[in-house]
Amino acid sequence: MKKILVTGATGQLGSELSVLAPAYPQYEWLFANRNKATLDDLELLRSQLEEINPDIVFNCGAYTAVDKAESEKDLAFRINKEAVELIAKYAVENNVQLIHLSTDYVFDGSSSVALNEDAETNPINVYGESKLAGEVACIKQNPESIIIRTSWVYSKFGNNFVKTMQRLMQEREELNVVNDQIGSPTYAADLAQAMMNIIEYPKWIPGIYHYSNEGEISWYEFALNIKEFGNYNCKVVGIPSSSYSTPAKRPNFSLLDKSKIKSVYNLDVPHFKDSLKKVFI
Template sequence: MKKILVIGSEGQLGSELKLLHSNFDKAEFTFTTIESLDVTNQTDLTNQITSDSYSYIINCTAYTAVDKAESDQALADQINHQALKTIGKSASEIGAKVIHVSTDYVFDGTNYKPYTEIDVTSPNSVYGKTKLAGEKALMNANANSIILRTSWLYSMFGNNFVKTMLTLGKERSDLNVIFDQVGSPTFARDLAKVILNIIEKDITFEISFQSGIYHYSNEGVCSWFDFTRTIHEIANITCNVKPIESKDYPTAAPRPHYSVLNKSKIKTVYNVDIPYWKDSLKECIANINQ
């Protein structure tokens, strides 16, 4: 039976993979957390990957504190960039294939149509720059790698925008939310299903592992303001949500004003059926409220 190593299983995506893996009978899983594996320690990371005959490495770990990264560049680079060199090199040594999750922040957000995988990257934050460096390091170290760029990730696990807006909506009568940043929310469970689907199709020889960069987010487009209004509508929260501009909510790291991703490639190559963002949001909120 094939063996899969999931690095960073305590985060949103890793937690969803842990939840789903019991229904995946094509492989045995090993899950690491920040406590059990320090990805900034190259020796420990190499030893973990090469300790068993893994066929697939799924890397879910990332430094995602976007604003904090501006003043914590060294650690962000270690996790988002340097660790990918080690993961790629170590996986290559044992013949393992890698699936790594990246971000829409590799783009500057000035586009007027959905970004494709071949569009020019131009990150304008430390977070985006280190994630892009990690992409390049992985592809250089291991040709058998898939990079999945995603956006606006949320789930029932950890800290995320959906859970924050649910809490604030109940606590406050008014909220100011940015309306001039547009993107596509992504339910982490949908992304986890796609990752497992890619592996399953490779194991069963239905579709061989097609290395490269792919974009994945839920279908549809909205602003953070629209996203918040919909979260509250689904959760039956009465809160006066007011639209504001990005300039009225300054942050240490600049955000992309437009980060919609074109998913045509992954749909074509892997025959992926992508859910609409509002449908997935309803599913997530239902799980949170259970």
């Protein structure tokens, strides 16, 4: 029986994979939180990997505090680059299949067309820099890896835009939401299923892939959809990102082109509205 190790097990994607796991009893699942896969302690992480001895690794763990990363660069790079490098090296040495998760933040947001896997990377914040460094290290150490870049992740678990909006729309009469950052949300449950489809696919085809739900929207439009599905009375006002200052810059355009993952792995990608509804059921 093959053993799947999931790092970042208590995060959004890790939590959705744990929901999905019972549907795949042919695998032995090990969900590793920070104590079982300690991404900020490389010596410990190496011994943990040897002890777990996985056949497949879903590296969902990451440093994701985008604004905090501006002042915690060393920690962000240790987790998002050095730990990834170590995992990729372990994977290639032990014939382990590795799926590593990355982000739309490797791009600068200057595009006006959906970004494919060959689009030029140029991160504009420390978090994006650290994730890009992780991608480069992963491919260098282990060209047989699969890297999935995703964007605007949300689920019923953890902290995310949807849950924040649900809370604030019940607490406030009016909300300001940025209307000039364009992309597409990703329902973590859909991404988890896509990862399992890849593992179950007859052929392992390494490389970088993009995955988010279908559709092109701004955060403001996303908030309007949340308001509609939740039947909230809160007024939602669109504002430019220049009116909402954050320590880290965000890309203004990060819509991902999913053509490659759909064709290579024969994946069906749901529209964001269809997936968003599921959070309200």
